[in-house]
Amino acid sequence: MAYFNWTNDLSVGNTQIDSDHKQLVDLVNKLHDAMKSGKGNTVLGEILADLIQYTSSHFKREEMLMQKINYAEFAEHKAEHTKLVGEVLELQTRFKTGATTLSVSVFNFLSDWLRTHIKSRDVKLAVAIAAIK
Numbered sequence: 100m101a102y103f104n105w106t107n108d109l110s111v112g113n114t115q116i117d118s119d120h121k122q123l124v125d126l127v128n129k130l131h132d133a134m135k136s137g138k139g140n141t142v143l144g145e146i147l148a149d150l151i152q153y154t155s156s157h158f159k160r161e162e163m164l165m166q167k168i169n170y171a172e173f174a175e176h177k178a179e180h181t182k183l184v185g186e187v188l189e190l191q192t193r194f195k196t197g198a199t200t201l202s203v204s205v206f207n208f209l210s211d212w213l214r215t216h217i218k219s220r221d222v223k224l225a226v227a228i229a230a231i232k
C-alpha cells in the first residue's frame with residue numbers, strides 16, 4: 100500500500116523532473132512498506148541505499164539543468180540538495196551501526212522533505228526551464 104500518494108499538485112510541469120519525483124515517491128513508499136511489514140535490516144538497508152542513490156542522481160540531473168540555463172537560484176537550490184544528502188547519509192551510517200532503527204518518523208521526514216522541496220524549489224526551476232524553451 101502506498102502511503103505517499105502522488106497527486107497532480109506535485110507535478111512541476113516538466114516530464115523528466117516529474118518522472119524522477121514519481122520514482123522517489125515510489126522508493127519512499129517501498130521503504131515504508133518494508134518497515135511496516137517488519138522486513139529485516141538487510142532489506143531495509145538495501146531500499147535505503149537505492150533511495151540514496153536515486154536521490155543523488157536526481158539531484159545531479161536537476162543541478163545540470165540549472166547550470167544549463169544559468170539558473171539564478173542555483174546556489175540555494177543546490178544547498179538544499181546537499182543538506183538532505185548529508186542528513187540521509189548520516190542516517191544510513193547510524194542505521195548500519197545499529198545506533199538507530201528506521202521508523203515511521205524517517206518516512207515522515209523523507210516524505211515531508213520531498214513534498215516541501217518539490218513545491219517550493221522544483222516548481223520554480225521547472226517554470227524557469229519552460230520560460231527559455
Ligand SMILES: [Fe+2]
Binds near residue numbers: 161176180216220221
Ligand atoms: Fe530539487
Ligand SMILES: [Fe+2]
Binds near residue numbers: 116
Ligand atoms: Fe527534485
